[in-house]
Amino acid sequence: MSYDLVIIGAGPAGLTAAIYAKRALLKCLILEKALAGGKLNKTADVDNYPGFTSIKGPELAEKMTEHTKYYEIDWQQEEVLKLEKKEKEFIIRTSMGNAFNSRSVIIASGAVEKELGIKGEREFMNLGVSYCAICDGFLFRGREVAVVGGGYSALETALYMSNVASKVYLIHRRAEFRAEKEIVDKAKKTPNIIFLLNSILTEIQGGETVKKVIVNNSTNNKNNELLVNAVFPCIGLSPFSSFAHELGICDRENYISIKDDCSTNVPGLFAAGDVARISEKKIKQIVTAVAEGAVAAQSAINYLERL
Numbered sequence: 628m629s630y631d632l633v634i635i636g637a638g639p640a641g642l643t644a645a646i647y648a649k650r651a652l653l654k655c656l657i658l659e660k661a662l663a664g665g666k667l668n669k670t671a672d673v674d675n676y677p678g679f680t681s682i683k684g685p686e687l688a689e690k691m692t693e694h695t696k697y698y699e700i701d702w703q704q705e706e707v708l709k710l711e712k713k714e715k716e717f718i719i720r721t722s723m724g725n726a727f728n729s730r731s732v733i734i735a736s737g738a739v740e741k742e743l744g745i746k747g748e749r750e751f752m753n754l755g756v757s758y759c760a761i762c763d764g765f766l767f768r769g770r771e772v773a774v775v776g777g778g779y780s781a782l783e784t785a786l787y788m789s790n791v792a793s794k795v796y797l798i799h800r801r802a803e804f805r806a807e808k809e810i811v812d813k814a815k816k817t818p819n820i821i822f823l824l825n826s827i828l829t830e831i832q833g834g835e836t837v838k839k840v841i842v843n844n845s846t847n848n849k850n851n852e853l854l855v856n857a858v859f860p861c862i863g864l865s866p867f868s869s870f871a872h873e874l875g876i877c878d879r880e881n882y883i884s885i886k887d888d889c890s891t892n893v894p895g896l897f898a899a900g901d902v903a904r905i906s907e908k909k910i911k912q913i914v915t916a917v918a919e920g921a922v923a924a925q926s927a928i929n930y931l932e933r934l
């Protein structure tokens with residue numbers, strides 16, 4: 628069977644893309660390997676999505692899925708293993724041995740947060756360990772927190788938390804940052820951000836929630852305790868894009884490079900949400916994922932009209 632549009636991933640970006648595409652009467656298929664709603668299923672409370680003062684992540688996932696399914700979209704629970712383009716058609720191969728043909732594709736497969744892999748990290752997940760300061764930072768207002776990492780997202784998180792928390796320890800294993808000088812300088816000028824360089828977070832401890840962390844200074848090999856109520860690991864995300872690597876659309880960190888209309892450098896191929904990157908400054912949130920889902924769908928519609 629051949630489709631106008633295949634959408635890979637049914638998180639907020641993919642579900643929104645499907646709604647826009649179906650309302651333009653495209654023949655489309657969603658391929659989702661796990662739960663509809665994507666990362667919303669891993670989110671306790673969503674307090675920053677307009678229309679809901681507070682809603683449980685899985686409940687928002689259900690509402691978005693119900694809305695999408697209202698349009699009677701074709702849907703298969705299959706993992707995409709390979710995406711190819713032959714002349715003007717895409718071939719999407721899945722874990723079930725199926726191959727779907729489509730004139731256009733939107734990749735909305737998301738990304739997963741890299742873990743520090745240290746003692747206490749999993750134990751205190753959602754109990755003080757958070758991978759999203761914009762989502763959870765407010766819970767730690769007036770408290771002392773730790774941010775781990777040396778790239779743009781760590782600096783951005785430290786600056787964000789400096790407005791919310793009383794003190795922010797920025798723990799980075801090297802002396803130099805990977806982030807732009809401008810944002811590093813801004814953080815250095817912020818009085819309640821304390822830089823702990825050449826330092827490695829080795830353990831997170833607490834009772835019911837996070838109470839303290841152990842930090843090893845690699846210059847003198849001394850361990851120090853810091854009393855903090857939250858830890859924000861910001862050591863990057865791993866985008867789910869391996870099935871598309873051969874198309875040459877990924878940047879050096881495996882994000883899919885997109886333009887402002889969500890197009891890639893392969894005609895007919897679009898990307899949206901956490902897997903896609905237009906600039907390092909993009910914030911990865913539900914609102915930005917749904918916005919890009921809509922833009923990607925409209926771009927696919929325009930592309931198919933011109934084909």
Ligand SMILES: Cc1cc2nc3c(=O)[nH]c(=O)nc-3n(C[C@H](O)[C@H](O)[C@H](O)COP(=O)(O)OP(=O)(O)OC[C@H]3O[C@@H](n4cnc5c(N)ncnc54)[C@H](O)[C@@H]3O)c2cc1C
Pocket residue numbers: 635636637638639640641658659660661662663664665666667669670671672673674675676705706707708735736737738740758759761762763867870899900901902911912913914916
């Ligand atoms: C703990 C946590 C809390 C958060 N809280 C908030 C919050 O409060 N507010 C907010 O705005 N944002 C929050 N976020 C961020 C938000 O969840 C994401 O930005 C958003 O879900 C991204 O949507 P997406 O559709 O791009 O990707 P995802 O939600 O990750 O969905 C991608 C989907 O693609 C599927 N998929 C992946 N690979 C394949 C494949 N090969 N084949 C088929 N399917 C595939 C996945 O199974 C998944 O369902 C939070 C994130 C985390 C981790």
